[in-house]
Amino acid sequence: MAGEKITATSGGELQVPDNPIVLFIEGDGTGADIWAATRPVLDAAVAKAYGQQRQIAWQEVLAGEKAFKQTRSYMPVESLTALREFRVALKGPLTTPIGGGFRSLNVTLRQVLDLYACIRPVRYYTGVPSPMKAPELIDMVIYRENTEDLYAGIEWPATSPEAQKLIAFLNTELGCSLDPTAAIGIKPMTERCSKRLIRMALKYAVEQSRASVTLMHKGNIMKYTEGAFQNWGYEVAAEFGDLVTNEGELATRYHGVVPAGTVLLKDRLADNLFQQVLLRPAEYQVIATPNLNGDYISDALAAQVGGLGMAPGANIGDHCAIFEATHGSAPKYAGLDKVNPTSLILSGTMLLEYLGWGEAAALIHQALPRTLAAGIATYDLARLLPGSQEVSCSAFGQGLIEHM
Numbered sequence: 001m002a003g004e005k006i007t008a009t010s011g012g013e014l015q016v017p018d019n020p021i022v023l024f025i026e027g028d029g030t031g032a033d034i035w036a037a038t039r040p041v042l043d044a045a046v047a048k049a050y051g052q053q054r055q056i057a058w059q060e061v062l063a064g065e066k067a068f069k070q071t072r073s074y075m076p077v078e079s080l081t082a083l084r085e086f087r088v089a090l091k092g093p094l095t096t097p098i099g100g101g102f103r104s105l106n107v108t109l110r111q112v113l114d115l116y117a118c119i120r121p122v123r124y125y126t127g128v129p130s131p132m133k134a135p136e137l138i139d140m141v142i143y144r145e146n147t148e149d150l151y152a153g154i155e156w157p158a159t160s161p162e163a164q165k166l167i168a169f170l171n172t173e174l175g176c177s178l179d180p181t182a183a184i185g186i187k188p189m190t191e192r193c194s195k196r197l198i199r200m201a202l203k204y205a206v207e208q209s210r211a212s213v214t215l216m217h218k219g220n221i222m223k224y225t226e227g228a229f230q231n232w233g234y235e236v237a238a239e240f241g242d243l244v245t246n247e248g249e250l251a252t253r254y255h256g257v258v259p260a261g262t263v264l265l266k267d268r269l270a271d272n273l274f275q276q277v278l279l280r281p282a283e284y285q286v287i288a289t290p291n292l293n294g295d296y297i298s299d300a301l302a303a304q305v306g307g308l309g310m311a312p313g314a315n316i317g318d319h320c321a322i323f324e325a326t327h328g329s330a331p332k333y334a335g336l337d338k339v340n341p342t343s344l345i346l347s348g349t350m351l352l353e354y355l356g357w358g359e360a361a362a363l364i365h366q367a368l369p370r371t372l373a374a375g376i377a378t379y380d381l382a383r384l385l386p387g388s389q390e391v392s393c394s395a396f397g398q399g400l401i402e403h404m
């Protein structure tokens with residue numbers, strides 16, 4: 001089916017035709033296996049939800065080893081141009097090339113396309129083994145800033161000329177008393193990047209009627225970076241008027257009862273939030289946080305619902321969105337039709353929701369626990385689910401289609 005381009009209004013609102021062109025990057029290693037299992041699931045969900053009316057026109061863009069074999073480039077300029085032009089893509093894992101090319105293709109994509117929010121929904125699917133007593137209480141979405149903080153990569157080794165020069169400057173000019181043998185890392189955080197991330201999280205919460213957004217930070221210790229993130233968060237919340245309130249206003253203005261249709265903005269110190277998501281998970285719906293905190297809490301929460309490489313993810317900016325499996329390319333399993341395709345399939349459901357095709361996404365969310373309950377599982381889950389039958393990567397995808 002010939003497709004049409006996804007466009008956006010001048011206000012940034014996505015315009016999705018019934019036959020949108022959606023790009024896919026197969027990925028390296030097991031990428032081909034999980035993509036082959038994922039595509040039929042997504043197409044079947046769309047067909048079941050909308051019949052002949054809607055269909056995705058998948059179009060491949062080259063990246064990684066497949067691109068290198070064909071073009072001698074791991075990330076051809078044409079691929080970046082296509083991603084900018086067509087806006088939405090589903091991506092398998094990419095191996096970081098050793099001894100040449102980009103340092104990391106994934107980081108390159110995020111930087112070049114300014115995909116400033118790393119979004120990781122964390123929810124529990126019945127049947128998945130979890131270390132929690134009540135994992136079903138966890139239903140959160142993490143918005144992690146993707147472009148700055150300690151991840152900006154500005155650091156120098158201990159005793160390097162750069163570190164020594166900087167330490168000398170800090171000690172003599174700015175009154176610090178740093179050990180001259182220290183290694184140095186820089187933590188840049190800007191108002192612009194913090195605010196756009198928090199704005200995206202609040203917008204999502206308002207549009208999806210999620211009860212709260214929590215700013216996760218370490219502002220008691222890092223006052224002018226993490227502390228500023230918190231302050232900027234309250235400033236962004238004010239842009240939303242009565243649609244967002246905060247815990248201070250809740251007590252003074254609303255006598256402890258959040259008005260219907262209003263999102264509650266909370267803020268929690270990072271260490272405290274790690275306790276809270278274990279002890280009181282039902283109180284947290286959306287978490288907005290700087291880059292490094294986001295890295296830690298994403299994996300910790302994924303583990304709480306069973307981890308196992310099933311977590312989906314997306315990297316989203318104002319002009320482009322790439323949905324991707326959160327695990328790597330697991331080269332030793334490549335081509336065996338063995339690994340679990342769920343991470344890529346659930347990233348596909350995020351993509352469907354991003355297009356506004358929530359009905360199709362819901363069919364997959366419903367099919368997953370049914371498939372597991374029927375004892376159908378790939379090797380990683382089968383060994384943890386007594387009585388289940390180990391099936392291949394593609395057979396698991398077919399199992400999902402049968403249970404839609």
Ligand code: NAD
Binds near residue numbers: 309
């Ligand atoms: P990995 O996630 O590829 O594999 C680690 C282990 O996790 C595997 O041995 C396997 O036991 C398990 N696993 C991974 N995917 C699975 C699946 N779908 N189903 C079941 N089990 C699965 O991590 P790694 O070995 O550290 O990295 C391999 C390559 O992937 C590296 O080149 C790395 O740079 C790259 N990588 C890419 C991404 C990405 O594209 N976003 C993310 C992480 C790693």
